Amino acid sequence: MAGTHAVEIRWHGRGGQGAKTACLLLADAAFDSGKYVQGFPEYGPERQGAPITAYNRITESPCKVHSNIYKPDYVVVVDETLLSTVDVTAGLSEDGAIIINTEKKADELRPMLRGYKGQVCTLDAKRIAEENLGKNYPNTPMLAAVVKVSKVIEERKFVEDMKHSFEHKFHNKPSVVTGNMNALKQTLREVKVG
Amino acid sequence: MAKQDRMSGNEAVAYAMKQINPDVMGAFPITPSTEIPQYYSEYIADGEVDTEFITVESEHSAMASVIGSSAAGARSVTATSSCGLAYMWELLYVAASMRLPITMAVVNRALTGPININNDHSDSMGARDSGWIQIYAETNQEVYDNFIQAIPISERMRLPIMVCQDGFITSHGVSNIELLDDEEVRDFVGEYEPEHFLLNSEEPYAVGPYGISAYYMEAKRAQAQSMKDSMAVIMDVANEFKELTGRDYGFFEEYMMGDAEVALVVIGSSAGTGKEAVDRLRGEGKKVGLIKLRVFRPFPRKPLAYAMCKVKAVAVMDKAESFSNSGGPLFNEARSSLYDLPNKPFVINYIYGLGGRDITVEDFYEIYQDLFVIYRTDDPEDVYRYIGVRDSRYRYE
Numbered sequence: 314m315a316g317t318h319a320v321e322i323r324w325h326g327r328g329g330q331g332a333k334t335a336c337l338l339l340a341d342a343a344f345d346s347g348k349y350v351q352g353f354p355e356y357g358p359e360r361q362g363a364p365i366t367a368y369n370r371i372t373e374s375p376c377k378v379h380s381n382i383y384k385p386d387y388v389v390v391v392d393e394t395l396l397s398t399v400d401v402t403a404g405l406s407e408d409g410a411i412i413i414n415t416e417k418k419a420d421e422l423r424p425m426l427r428g429y430k431g432q433v434c435t436l437d438a439k440r441i442a443e444e445n446l447g448k449n450y451p452n453t454p455m456l457a458a459v460v461k462v463s464k465v466i467e468e469r470k471f472v473e474d475m476k477h478s479f480e481h482k483f484h485n486k487p488s489v490v491t492g493n494m495n496a497l498k499q500t501l502r503e504v505k506v507g
Numbered sequence: 508m509a510k511q512d513r514m515s516g517n518e519a520v521a522y523a524m525k526q527i528n529p530d531v532m533g534a535f536p537i538t539p540s541t542e543i544p545q546y547y548s549e550y551i552a553d554g555e556v557d558t559e560f561i562t563v564e565s566e567h568s569a570m571a572s573v574i575g576s577s578a579a580g581a582r583s584v585t586a587t588s589s590c591g592l593a594y595m596w597e598l599l600y601v602a603a604s605m606r607l608p609i610t611m612a613v614v615n616r617a618l619t620g621p622i623n624i625n626n627d628h629s630d631s632m633g634a635r636d637s638g639w640i641q642i643y644a645e646t647n648q649e650v651y652d653n654f655i656q657a658i659p660i661s662e663r664m665r666l667p668i669m670v671c672q673d674g675f676i677t678s679h680g681v682s683n684i685e686l687l688d689d690e691e692v693r694d695f696v697g698e699y700e701p702e703h704f705l706l707n708s709e710e711p712y713a714v715g716p717y718g719i720s721a722y723y724m725e726a727k728r729a730q731a732q733s734m735k736d737s738m739a740v741i742m743d744v745a746n747e748f749k750e751l752t753g754r755d756y757g758f759f760e761e762y763m764m765g766d767a768e769v770a771l772v773v774i775g776s777s778a779g780t781g782k783e784a785v786d787r788l789r790g791e792g793k794k795v796g797l798i799k800l801r802v803f804r805p806f807p808r809k810p811l812a813y814a815m816c817k818v819k820a821v822a823v824m825d826k827a828e829s830f831s832n833s834g835g836p837l838f839n840e841a842r843s844s845l846y847d848l849p850n851k852p853f854v855i856n857y858i859y860g861l862g863g864r865d866i867t868v869e870d871f872y873e874i875y876q877d878l879f880v881i882y883r884t885d886d887p888e889d890v891y892r893y894i895g896v897r898d899s900r901y902r903y904e
Contacts, residue, residue, distance in 0.1 A: 340681045344513040353680035356624060375683065377779035377786075379645075379676050380867045 320465045321382045322369040325401050326391035329361040335391070335452040336367035339459060343371045345474040346466045351376055364399050371465050387463050390414060391438075391455055396422065402429040410506070412458050414438040414451055419507030434462050436504045445496035446489070453493045457500035468501065509752070510686045516644075516677035519651040519684055520586065520612045520670070521546035525556055526692035527658055529610075530581035530699070533561040533572030537591035538624050539674040540614035544586055566591035570598040577607040578714045580704025582658070585609065588674060589616035592630045596637075599667075603638025604730060605714050608661035608668070611639075612654065615775070615826075616674040617862040625863020626674040628774065632827040632836045638730055640668040640737055641804040645778045647677055647684050652754060653801075655687070656744045658696040663744075664737045665702075673776040675863070687752065695751060734805045741802060758807035760799040763789060764817055767796030769878035772815065772841055773824040774800045777859070777866050781824075784871035795875050800837065812844040812851075820853045820881040822874050826860045834891045853887045857894045864895050
């Protein structure tokens, strides 16, 4: 915990999958909604495929702490193969939730979560990304899932801000804007809170 | 009109550079400072600045290139980290002794052995005797503000300056930041009008000549004097910056020191984590304080000593190991500054955070507990300590 009303989020992914990018997108989105934000990666060996961790702190007043996050409110797992090798629920608040990119059901994954008793939320970010973007870019769905589960940003505001953000970022490629917005809205409908 | 934004520490430096629009940037990429020349070359490619960007084959040449351009009379900047800074070593002394106002962004990273890309201060602390001014930052905002202030400080003093930030922790961490308008920055730094420069046909002069024994020592004495004189200039620039932004800078920041009984002295991003520990301990009624050192070169010997004398026990935090068998660099200078004062506090040293080892609020909490033991017993026991290492209470003796 850092200061009052800090929401702390820890991301687990593999190098090259975009966990860091999704973490920074969340910082952007929370900033746009008027919050104080931190978004930062933790680098181990620099190579594709190695487990990486990234963090967000989202607060109402400036956050002073510059350490990693050991007692997160939410954990996001971008690559479910990490469940067998990384203790992803370490320190995770039982009042919070873990959000996993998977086609499996929450009950199937629970045995791999080392006795974690809080909410287990799932989404098939790969399918959603492939349906809407034509490729396995899980960032947008993972980001939308975190917002949906954590409620750290008001949902309607988030959808509006992301539209502006995508339009700005992909002003030469309107189809990418539509694809990302559809992926985002589909995720908000499909995330399973178990 | 200030603009609210969010960006990483590296982006903040590149953005400040863009607003300054220096004449020359010579740089070679090295983690974690690579993004600075990367972002900056995008600004160049997009025509947003007209800086001459010199691509080189090494950091040694990067420093050589800005020494050349600065001597020629051009406002010159560069950026580096870790082994890159180490590779510049001999030329750091050349830049300082030639009195060249080069501004260098240093993104602090451990030195190799074993190889490591993460943060500590061994790179810039190793360069502490090279004659460069050194300013450190806790946050992205401070990195940005320091970089802008560095230009007038170095140019008024004709001394090179390192603007340091913690690798990855702030360099790659995105957070809120308040940015100045381009015009405000340009007005603040002004046009660079060097007094002497090589490309002045009206005044031919030599730079970097051989300094025989009859002159060398006077040159060094003059350099030492310039470092001493830079104290006043650093404060002048801080005051001008405060008028522009309302943000207050000095040699160091005192946090909750008014009635504190024990305190920390710390450099860089970890100061923020330490402040959180102070807030929590204050919530429990414990009178603790913190001093965040911003300017390490010149070392603010007297004001820092007086600030430390407000408390009975001080822990000085070093994010670099000197292998001196006598504590880290900050500890030695901070403790030495107290020697002539009557009611001096007990001062102990903690080596922490080497090679990216995280330091947490709980670690600082533990240090404050240790200080209260000294406060009660009047016995500092082992002065040279480590925190956050396996067998975490390992001490030298």
